[in-house]
Amino acid sequence: MAEGLRERKKAETRRALSSAALRLADRHGPEGVTVEAIAEAAGVSPRTFFNYFASKDDAIVGLGPAHSSNLLHGLLTRPADEPPLDALLAAVHSVLDGLEASAGDWRVRHGLLQRYPALAARYASRFAEVERGLAEEIARRTRLDPDLDTYPGLVVSAALGATRVAITAWQAREDRGDLGDVIEEAFDQLAAGLDLDRVPTLASAPTGP
Amino acid sequence: MAEGLRERKKAETRRALSSAALRLADRHGPEGVTVEAIAEAAGVSPRTFFNYFASKDDAIVGLGPAHSSNLLHGLLTRPADEPPLDALLAAVHSVLDGLEASAGDWRVRHGLLQRYPALAARYASRFAEVERGLAEEIARRTRLDPDLDTYPGLVVSAALGATRVAITAWQAREDRGDLGDVIEEAFDQLAAGLDLDRVPTLASAPTGP
DNA sequence: TACAAAGTTGCATCGTCTGCAAGTTTGGGC
DNA sequence: GCCCAAACTTGCAGACGATGCAACTTTGTA
Secondary structure, three states, X not given: OOOXXXXXXXXXXXXXXXXXXXXXXXXXXXXXXXXXXXXXXXXXXXXXXXXXXOOHHHHHHOOOOOOOOHHHHHHHOOOOOOOHHHXXXXXXXXXXXHHOXXXXXXXXXXXXXXXXXXXHHHHHHHHHHHHHHHHHHHHHHHOOOOOOOOXXXXXXXXXXXXXXXXXXXXXXXXXXXXXXXXXXXXXXXXXXXXOOOOOOOOOOOOOOO | OOOOHHHHHXXXXXXXXHHHHHHHHHHHOHHHOOHHHHHHHHOOOHHHXXXXXXXXXXXXXOXXXXXXXXXXXXXXXXXXOOOHHHHHHHHHHHHHHHHOOOHHHHHHHHHHHHHOHHHHHHHHHHHHHHHHHHHHHHHHHHOOOOOOOOHHHHHHHHHHHHHHHHHHHHHHOOOOOOHHHHHHHHHXXXXXXXXXXXXXXXXXXXXXX
């Protein structure tokens, strides 16, 4: 049997804990919710909580132990001779598609990350590992050294920063166009060397109608 | 009296605490040192520690309450019509010059930040405010909206990322050239649109002699 | 010298997180 | 069906971080 009762129960508990943590944190703020409350809402003991998540913050942002990066996986499936920036954009896009599924939680989570910098920090530290992995793959493709050369780390840092900025801007906009488009636009600006005169299109008119 | 005994004592205690925290964390790791140990090394009670720093991590990374950004100050002194990327590079340079002073602590601190991502996260969250301030200034200069447009956040994110990557690469190199040069090189790569074919110069030959 | 403001300290307390030693449940061989 | 071993849950005890409160001490000043 590929999927025993055990596995399903575990997955369900994890989901319940993460979901409860997210919901409660959204309502009362991360500091306003205790592990005890989360465990109770999920129907397990406080001690069990720590069998699933290493910290309260991890549960809120929904990061399991081996959050094996979809981003890196996406990059690995791109052709090796593709320009790094293009490959990274494609990887981001592929992750985005997979994300549409649990869009509700994701929306709430990103809102929390913006409202509470401490949470974002926790998230970022997990993200640093991903960044490292991506940089190594880029270094391999460009035959550079991931430690000594700046290019691999630079491309990855710029790409992820662009993604982050794009998501934030997209969330701030009322109209809500396509997130993929906003991200693509940001990458175009990177490719244009961040030269204001050569930037393809700017999102909004200065201000007002 | 502009500088009473009170002020001097406070400053000294703060320095002693931060210094002890840094030194102990470097030796035993951030988790391996307790607030009690730091306080004892600095000759104050554990309770007093929290009159100076909001958390253990803050003491280690040496962040006081009002870490008013030199970076933003550096940016504000640049001409308003300077291209954003150039202005940011200049701002980074100006901060770097001021940093030479306490170079010893700074070196150790950056090493710690690299070894312990959790610390880096704490640092980054403080840094987020700085990033926000820089983006707002860039938005003002470019007559864009800091929330709705991606450009301001994008430039700042890319610039700070480039700085971070450059510092890391510089630390990894044995020969230790000029840090300013490495940073400048990274900014050049940004200005070249991260196009591998147009990147000015690459730091190292592929690998080996 | 006396007094007020500022700073330090101990104490009590809450919450996070970990190790350990039970119990309880599940899956699989027989 | 029965039983065992592995996996999972739970309670308990305890270390540590962090905060509020109420003395107590030091510093600056009248």
